[in-house]
Amino acid sequence: MIYIDKSSAVPIYEQLYYSLTNAIHSGSFAPGSKLPATRYLSDELAISRNSVNRAYHQLEIEGYVYAKAGSGFIVNEIPSVGYNDEFTHIIHTLPAAPALRYDFDYGNIDNLTFPYKQWRKSVNRTLDSVETCRSILYPDYMGEAALREEIARYLYRSRSVICNPEQVVITCGHQHSVEILANIFESSQKRCGMEDPGYDGIRSVFCNHHYQMHYIPVENDGLDISETMSRPLDLLYVTPSHQFPTGAVLSISKRISLLEWAHNTGAYIIEDDYDSELRYYTNPAPSLQSLDHNERVIYTGTFSKALSPAIRIAYIVLPHALLPRYHEYYHLYGSQVSPLHQLVLADFMANGSFERNINRLRTLYRKKQDLLKTAMNEVFGDQITISGDGAGLHLLVNIDTSTPPEILIEKASSCGIKLYSVKPYYANPSTAPKCQLQFGFPTIAMDDYRPVLMELKKIWE
Amino acid sequence: MIYIDKSSAVPIYEQLYYSLTNAIHSGSFAPGSKLPATRYLSDELAISRNSVNRAYHQLEIEGYVYAKAGSGFIVNEIPSVGYNDEFTHIIHTLPAAPALRYDFDYGNIDNLTFPYKQWRKSVNRTLDSVETCRSILYPDYMGEAALREEIARYLYRSRSVICNPEQVVITCGHQHSVEILANIFESSQKRCGMEDPGYDGIRSVFCNHHYQMHYIPVENDGLDISETMSRPLDLLYVTPSHQFPTGAVLSISKRISLLEWAHNTGAYIIEDDYDSELRYYTNPAPSLQSLDHNERVIYTGTFSKALSPAIRIAYIVLPHALLPRYHEYYHLYGSQVSPLHQLVLADFMANGSFERNINRLRTLYRKKQDLLKTAMNEVFGDQITISGDGAGLHLLVNIDTSTPPEILIEKASSCGIKLYSVKPYYANPSTAPKCQLQFGFPTIAMDDYRPVLMELKKIWE
Numbered sequence: 001m002i003y004i005d006k007s008s009a010v011p012i013y014e015q016l017y018y019s020l021t022n023a024i025h026s027g028s029f030a031p032g033s034k035l036p037a038t039r040y041l042s043d044e045l046a047i048s049r050n051s052v053n054r055a056y057h058q059l060e061i062e063g064y065v066y067a068k069a070g071s072g073f074i075v076n077e078i079p080s081v082g083y084n085d086e087f088t089h090i091i092h093t094l095p096a097a098p099a100l101r102y103d104f105d106y107g108n109i110d111n112l113t114f115p116y117k118q119w120r121k122s123v124n125r126t127l128d129s130v131e132t133c134r135s136i137l138y139p140d141y142m143g144e145a146a147l148r149e150e151i152a153r154y155l156y157r158s159r160s161v162i163c164n165p166e167q168v169v170i171t172c173g174h175q176h177s178v179e180i181l182a183n184i185f186e187s188s189q190k191r192c193g194m195e196d197p198g199y200d201g202i203r204s205v206f207c208n209h210h211y212q213m214h215y216i217p218v219e220n221d222g223l224d225i226s227e228t229m230s231r232p233l234d235l236l237y238v239t240p241s242h243q244f245p246t247g248a249v250l251s252i253s254k255r256i257s258l259l260e261w262a263h264n265t266g267a268y269i270i271e272d273d274y275d276s277e278l279r280y281y282t283n284p285a286p287s288l289q290s291l292d293h294n295e296r297v298i299y300t301g302t303f304s305k306a307l308s309p310a311i312r313i314a315y316i317v318l319p320h321a322l323l324p325r326y327h328e329y330y331h332l333y334g335s336q337v338s339p340l341h342q343l344v345l346a347d348f349m350a351n352g353s354f355e356r357n358i359n360r361l362r363t364l365y366r367k368k369q370d371l372l373k374t375a376m377n378e379v380f381g382d383q384i385t386i387s388g389d390g391a392g393l394h395l396l397v398n399i400d401t402s403t404p405p406e407i408l409i410e411k412a413s414s415c416g417i418k419l420y421s422v423k424p425y426y427a428n429p430s431t432a433p434k435c436q437l438q439f440g441f442p443t444i445a446m447d448d449y450r451p452v453l454m455e456l457k458k459i460w461e
Numbered sequence: 462m463i464y465i466d467k468s469s470a471v472p473i474y475e476q477l478y479y480s481l482t483n484a485i486h487s488g489s490f491a492p493g494s495k496l497p498a499t500r501y502l503s504d505e506l507a508i509s510r511n512s513v514n515r516a517y518h519q520l521e522i523e524g525y526v527y528a529k530a531g532s533g534f535i536v537n538e539i540p541s542v543g544y545n546d547e548f549t550h551i552i553h554t555l556p557a558a559p560a561l562r563y564d565f566d567y568g569n570i571d572n573l574t575f576p577y578k579q580w581r582k583s584v585n586r587t588l589d590s591v592e593t594c595r596s597i598l599y600p601d602y603m604g605e606a607a608l609r610e611e612i613a614r615y616l617y618r619s620r621s622v623i624c625n626p627e628q629v630v631i632t633c634g635h636q637h638s639v640e641i642l643a644n645i646f647e648s649s650q651k652r653c654g655m656e657d658p659g660y661d662g663i664r665s666v667f668c669n670h671h672y673q674m675h676y677i678p679v680e681n682d683g684l685d686i687s688e689t690m691s692r693p694l695d696l697l698y699v700t701p702s703h704q705f706p707t708g709a710v711l712s713i714s715k716r717i718s719l720l721e722w723a724h725n726t727g728a729y730i731i732e733d734d735y736d737s738e739l740r741y742y743t744n745p746a747p748s749l750q751s752l753d754h755n756e757r758v759i760y761t762g763t764f765s766k767a768l769s770p771a772i773r774i775a776y777i778v779l780p781h782a783l784l785p786r787y788h789e790y791y792h793l794y795g796s797q798v799s800p801l802h803q804l805v806l807a808d809f810m811a812n813g814s815f816e817r818n819i820n821r822l823r824t825l826y827r828k829k830q831d832l833l834k835t836a837m838n839e840v841f842g843d844q845i846t847i848s849g850d851g852a853g854l855h856l857l858v859n860i861d862t863s864t865p866p867e868i869l870i871e872k873a874s875s876c877g878i879k880l881y882s883v884k885p886y887y888a889n890p891s892t893a894p895k896c897q898l899q900f901g902f903p904t905i906a907m908d909d910y911r912p913v914l915m916e917l918k919k920i921w922e
Contacts, residue, residue: 013701014744054743062746063682063712074806079717091613094606120588127581145555152552164557172633172797183669204793208644221524251524256540282515285523312799332665336633337772341802341825 002402004045004303012047012256013054020055024064024075028215031077035065038072101416102452106394106421106440107309113361113442114308118353126343141335143170146346151315154349159276160290161317166175169316169326172337174272174302177238177316178202181270182209184325189234189268195223197425197432199244202237202272211235213406215427218243222250225257234371239304241276241284245396245425245438247388251284257289262296268319270298277358279391302387306358313345314336348423351381365442366422372441372449373382379453381449396422398433403460411459417452465506473508474515481516485525485536492538496526499533528784539634539661562877563913567855567901568770574768574822574903579814580805587804602796604631604776607807612776615810620737621751622760622778630777630787633798635733636778639698642759643670644730645786650729656684658886658893660705663698663733666794672696676888679704683711686718697723697730702737702745706857706886706899708849710746720749723757729780730760738767738819740852756780764806766854767819774798774806826854826903833902833910840914855901857883859894864921866896872920878913 002019004012023029035041035056042049056073059065065073142148148165155161171177181204192206196215206213215233217224222243228236238258240250250258262269269288276284289299302314309339335342348354373389376397388396399408405421412419420438423429444452463480465473496502496517503510520526526534541674603609607849609626615621632638643666653667657676661714667674675692678685683704689697699719701711711719723730730749737745750760763775779787796803809815832848837858849857860869870880881899905913 017744056639058743058881061710061743063710063714063716076712076714079721087616089623091610091617092625093610116588120585123588124581127577127584149552162550164553172799173795175794176797201795208790247526250521251537253524253537253539253861260540269867282519282522283478309795310800312795312797312802313673329669332662333636334634334770336637336773336797338633338802339771339800342772342798353825378694400890 002041002045004047011051013051013058015040016047016051016055017058020108021064024059024078029075033075034071035059035073035075043088099416100418101227102444102448103418104391104394104420104437104439104441105418105436105443106420107304108440109305109308109442113364115353115357115360117347118351118357121231121389122344122347122351122353126340126347130340130343141330141333142166143168143335144339144342144346147313147342147349148315150346150349152317154300154354155299156316158355159273159284159287161287162290163299163317167320167323169318170335170337170342171314171316172312174274174300174304174314175201175205176336177211177300177302177314178205178270180330181235182206182211182253182325184329185235185268191232191234193228193231193233193236195238195243196427196429197239197245197422198239198427199272200424203427206237213427215296218246218248219250222248222254225254225261228258229261233265233267234316236267237272238269238288239272239274240288242279242391244272244274245388245394245398245422247391250288252285255285255288255291259292259294259296263294267296268298268322269296270300273301275305275392276301278362278365278393278413280362280369281390289317295321298322306353306361311341313342313344321334368441368446369395371446372439375449376439376452379450379457393442394438397437397439399435399437401435401460403435405437408435408460410438412456415455415459417456417459463506465508472512474512474519477502477506477508477512478519481520482525483519485539490536492536494536494902495532496520496534496536496770510833514640519846522603546630555583560877563878563905563909564879565855565881565898565900565902566879566904567881567899568765569855569901570766570769570903574825575771576814576818576821579812579818580809583808583812583814585803587801587808588888591801591804602791602794603627603802604629604796604798605800606638606776608810609776611807611810613778615815616760616762616778618749620734622748623751624704624760624778628779628781628784630779631796631798631811632775632777633773635735635761635765635775636662636666638761638763638775639666639731640670641777641787641791642696643667643672645783645790646696646729651691652695654689654692654697655888656704657888658706659698659700659882659888660733661885664888665819667698673889674763679707679709680810681709683709683715686715686722689719690722694726694728697728698733699730699749700733700735701749702734703740705733705735706849706855706883707875708852708857711749713746716747716749716752720753720755723908724755728757729759729783730757734760734762736766736853737762739823739826741823741830741855750778756782759783761847767822768815768821772802772806774803817822829902829907830856834902836910836914837900840918854903855899860896860898862896862921866898869896869898873917876916876920878917878920 003014034165038049038052042052060067061388063076065075145165147170148168151168162329171180186209190211192211193214194203195218197218214233216227222240223238240255246406258269271288273287287299289297298319298461303311332363369389373386373395376384383400385398386395409419409421420435422438423432428431465476469476499510499513499517503513521528521534524537526536529535606626608631609629612629613624613626631776632641647670651672653672654675654677655664656679675694677688683701684699701716719730732749734748748760750758759780760778764772830850834847837845837847844861846859847856866882870882873880883897883899884893887893
């Protein structure tokens with residue numbers, strides 16, 4: 001029985017189409033039977049022949065029926081399984097994240113630090129110029145030329161990195177950079193060294209790609225060089241400017257030894273120049289890449305700390321010898337970063353906003369780190385030992401207590417204060433310091449440092 | 462010899478630092494020797510003690526020297542290799558892409574079609590609300606809740622896809638979607654079926670991940686089902702709405718058979734619902750996902766065609782059973798799509814701009830496809846056979862000629878007209894039709910169709 005509701009908002013041809021598919025699925029129109037002639041059906045239902053034709057054509061294109069010369073439309077054989085009856089699907093919303101009063105995360109940034117005004121200007125300027133000058137196209141898989149040029153210039157100015165734009169690959173975050181490297185090395189060179197402790201987000205990329213991992217201990221002046229040299233490595237991932245999470249700076253003599261080792265063994269060094277922009281009392285140490293005469297260093301950087309993690313743009317500087325391997329793997333891929341977004345960032349860099357923002361952040365974060373350190377010492381006195389200051393977005397705090405860190409974290413959490421243990425950064429968590437916490441300071445307001453630490457002290461007692 | 466130029470723009474402590482590192486590298490200050498006392502050097506050079514202290518501290522942090530109680534700073538042993546002499550590195554710009562007069566690419570879009578005004582409104586509204594309401598944070602690795610909710614609603618409205626936002630993963634393009642799936646299936650299930658011909662950009666993702674590929678021929682009503690069922694597959698990648706590149710629509714009976722097969726064998730079907738929005742004379746056929754009672758379909762879609770490839774946002778709808786596997790692989794990853802960008806798109810969808818834009822595109826592209834088809838037939842007559850019309854952004858054109866397509870393409874290229882062969886879409890290019898070209902129509906203006914085709918005819922004669 002075909003029923004058409006002329007008062008419905010659903011177009012008539014669609015109502016007819018649904019009635020007919022139901023009739024076919026239910027067997028009312030058996031395979032091999034003929035659909036009514038269009039003229040007959042249009043008269044019968046008092047609808048236009050055009051509506052009938054349109055419904056029949058839709059059934060044809062989906063394979064419900066086929067046209068047979070001279071006989072109209074014949075119903076196809078259709079398996080009887082699995083046709084969704086109509087029902088109303090209610091789409092729920094996602095639950096909101098639990099409310100936190102204070103979050104000592106090191107990676108997020110203070111929302112007040114994002115340069116909204118300058119960013120908005122760059123967005124609007126980019127939309128103007130894109131609109132008038134060029135198509136919105138599938139982007140170059142390495143990234144937009146304008147941004148790659150800005151990055152090459154910035155890296156030379158700020159980190160003495162020697163490269164040209166054709167070596168720069170734009171990625172959507174530092175993990176994506178490492179994933180690209182894990183992909184292009186994957187077929188052959190799978191022995192990878194990494195500092196221990198080190199960033200678990202990167203360790204998981206290599207492990208997911210089934211690399212054979214070698215964990216190298218970190219000393220006061222960066223990773224243990226003799227340990228590194230004793231391992232048969234194809235790749236070494238290192239954070240020389242600001243070792244994560246200890247804050248160690250790789251000494252100049254270790255830098256030079258590492259480069260010599262890489263030159264002699266043919267290993268590549270992935271330099272994660274993490275936090276080089278955020279060093280407060282000295283200049284950042286020279287980048288490994290700037291000391292390298294033999295193109296053994298793959299330089300990587302990100303805009304997550306110096307601008308915002310919400311930008312999701314990072315980059316790789318590939319040695320020339322690796323370019324063919326990169327192109328071989330990626331030549332059929334598109335860029336994964338919106339070119340509009342890339343052009344906004346290029347504009348933001350070209351007009352100087354990016355470097356001004358870094359200077360602003362350096363002043364702000366130095367002040368925040370100092371205040372947090374002072375407040376820590378005032379509140380906890382000799383119960384704690386602080387390290388990792390002078391750079392970056394966190395302090396490492398050793399707490400002299402017999403309570404396991406998990407308990408301290410749990411107690412804080414129940415009062416809406418989120419704390420972080422360093423254990424996940426250790427390949428073997430049992431080798432981590434007994435009770436060391438990482439206090440990131442960007443998201444908490446300076447005035448709150450003392451009160452929240454006092455509260456913590458009370459919670460823990 | 463330390464020389465300080467007080468008229469230089471380089472800060473004095475930096476000049477001193479560079480002089481001292483050069484002196485250490487050149488051996489003027491031997492390992493174990495002591496740096497001059499700060500008071501002595503400041504008097505000697507007539508600079509402030511503060512500048513000397515700052516330079517020394519920088520040398521210390523980089524490991525050139527160490528502080529020894531009571532004796533000041535002692536020079537470290539430093540390997541003699543590889544210190545970059547100062548030189549000026551000139552960063553060149555990237556060469557511009559070769560000028561094309563006409564590009565028959567199917568994937569790019571007409572720059573006039575991008576809804577700049579609405580997009581700009583959404584950008585500015587998002588920046589306002591982000592600025593006032595929340596931090597710019599590290600995003601959820603699955604994507605922003607607001608966008609995932611909009612996508613779930615849109616898919617239900619437009620494609621009857623039954624899902625909830627917690628199943629939706631935001632990715633930076635369709636290749637990235639497939640890469641995520643290739644990653645989470647990688648450890649165990651590596652036998653993958655794919656239509657032949659099919660999209661080479663996706664084939665390369667599976668091949669790069671070392672999948673064992675099974676190529677399934679395509680018939681007039683979509684992929685060959687009995688061939689599919691005869692293969693031992695873990696995964697099947699399929700474009701049911703608009704087979705790429707042939708334009709075939711998978712018939713309803715094949716859809717149901719496929720779902721039954723997947724249910725019986727435990728295989729997963731990756732549904733690439735490519736171009737479902739761009740069907741001009743009928744509605745799109747129902748999505749496989751909407752017919753699936755057993756959650757064997759992984760639905761994937763993209764904003765590249767219905768909005769712009771420059772947006773670089775696509776999505777996956779994961780069956781519930783795959784969520785644990787996805788989370789296991791990705792729980793330490795960040796999202797690769799800028800949350801700002803995601804929130805702009807969510808706003809753009811929520812206010813109806815996205816669906817209005819699709820309607821506008823559908824009208825425009827239908828007109829363009831019709832005009833190109835008409836012009837083709839007028840200019841080439843029975844030398845050509847056209848297929849794949851009625852949907853999408855291209856026509857397939859078989860040319861009745863003894864000249865190999867490579868020669869036709871080469872001749873056109875020398876006149877600034879870019880043409881595309883279908884050969885790369887065939888796993889074995891020798892099985893491709895003898896002379897079939899793919900004419901994408903989005904980027905070329907309608908008034909140019911006839912003239913450029915006339916020109917082509919002349920070039921080819």
